[in-house]
Amino acid sequence: MVFNKFVEVGRVVLINYGPEKGKLATVINIVDGNRVLVDGPYTETGVRRQVINLKRVTLTDITLNVGLQSTEKKLKAAFKAEDVASKFAESALAKKLALQKKRASMTDFDRFKVMLAKKEKAKAIKKKLAQLK
Amino acid sequence: MGRNEMLAPGVPKYGRSKMMKMRKANQYAKKGGEKKKVEEKKVTYGKYVEADPVKVPLPSTKRSSRPTKLKKTIKPGSVLIVLSGRFMGKRVVFLKQLPSGLLLVTGPYKLNGCPIRRINQAYVIATSTTVDISGVNTDKIDDAYFARVKEAKEGEEGFFDNQEKINPEWLEKRKADQKAIDEPLLAAVSKVSLLAEYLQAPFTLSKGQAPHMMKF
Numbered sequence: 457m458v459f460n461k462f463v464e465v466g467r468v469v470l471i472n473y474g475p476e477k478g479k480l481a482t483v484i485n486i487v488d489g490n491r492v493l494v495d496g497p498y499t500e501t502g503v504r505r506q507v508i509n510l511k512r513v514t515l516t517d518i519t520l521n522v523g524l525q526s527t528e529k530k531l532k533a534a535f536k537a538e539d540v541a542s543k544f545a546e547s548a549l550a551k552k553l554a555l556q557k558k559r560a561s562m563t564d565f566d567r568f569k570v571m572l573a574k575k576e577k578a579k580a581i582k583k584k585l586a587q588l589k
Numbered sequence: 590m591g592r593n594e595m596l597a598p599g600v601p602k603y604g605r606s607k608m609m610k611m612r613k614a615n616q617y618a619k620k621g622g623e624k625k626k627v628e629e630k631k632v633t634y635g636k637y638v639e640a641d642p643v644k645v646p647l648p649s650t651k652r653s654s655r656p657t658k659l660k661k662t663i664k665p666g667s668v669l670i671v672l673s674g675r676f677m678g679k680r681v682v683f684l685k686q687l688p689s690g691l692l693l694v695t696g697p698y699k700l701n702g703c704p705i706r707r708i709n710q711a712y713v714i715a716t717s718t719t720v721d722i723s724g725v726n727t728d729k730i731d732d733a734y735f736a737r738v739k740e741a742k743e744g745e746e747g748f749f750d751n752q753e754k755i756n757p758e759w760l761e762k763r764k765a766d767q768k769a770i771d772e773p774l775l776a777a778v779s780k781v782s783l784l785a786e787y788l789q790a791p792f793t794l795s796k797g798q799a800p801h802m803m804k805f
Contacts, residue, residue: 563804
């Protein structure tokens with residue numbers, strides 16, 4: 457099994473659990489095999505400098521070119537230079553999460569419309585399939 | 590003790606100098622001046638007061654009856670999902686709350702067969718979809734409108750008759766009122782795409798759907 461995303465200084469992570477759930481942060485130091493020191497930077501993502509368990513986190517494919525224990529200023533500059541916010545929004549993971557959120561916020565009327573759309577789609581597929589046979 | 594009080598035995602609250610200041614009698618004039626006069630408060634008599642007052646009863650603490658508090662999610666024109674009774678699963682339009690607390694709803698009749706009806710808000714899920722009911726006039730309809738029409742006929746004959754007959758006048762009146770209310774409603778419903786189909790379709794739960802996790 458080949459690993460492509462590594463826990464390293466500068467790796468941008470998405471926090472999955474806890475009070476900072478849903479926010480991005482960058483790894484600025486590694487504590488041990490399970491924990492990392494993470495910082496938003498606070499002004500960009502709202503995550504304060506803290507130690508977080510790797511179980512609470514998913515690695516994204518974005519890395520920043522920052523040194524060990526970078527300052528807020530340098531982190532902010534790197535964050536902006538890489539344009540992390542928009543890069544992440546374009547990623548498959550972000551799109552998937554946005555879709556999940558949208559589905560959860562559907563009203564009863566929305567669900568009805570989706571049901572009709574699914575039926576139409578199935579109908580069109582079956583029709584095409586019958587034509588191909 | 591008057592103005593002063595003992596904090597502990599032998600320890601007064603106000604010391605000598607403070608007490609002196611508090612005693613109005615000790616408002617001594619400055620050297621060479623006149624002694625200040627403490628003006629007596631003039632006693633003014635206000636309203637004429639009865640010598641033997643008449644007893645007035647205290648205000649009643651009994652609550653006057655009022656209709657059940659309407660759920661915040663239910664607004665005039667809201668589409669409601671009926672959860673029990675003959676029209677279980679139907680999506681109906683809420684018109685107004687009646688003085689008894691029950692909700693006045695209508696299908697509309699043409700769309701899902703539900704007539705003008707009363708329903709308890711406990712047996713209803715309110716959706717966030719609303720229909721424009723500004724053209725609908727529900728003034729004529731109240732709780733008395735739904736009272737059972739009894740034709741008192743005595744004896745066994747009468748008993749069987751009453752069971753089978755529906756007063757034709759009553760039926761005609763109901764039909765007319767239904768039409769009067771539904772016409773503007775149907776016009777408003779047709780303006781929104783798929784809303785008519787939505788009201789026609791019954792509400793169902795499919796696999797994996799949990800009402801407590803769903804947003805209505």
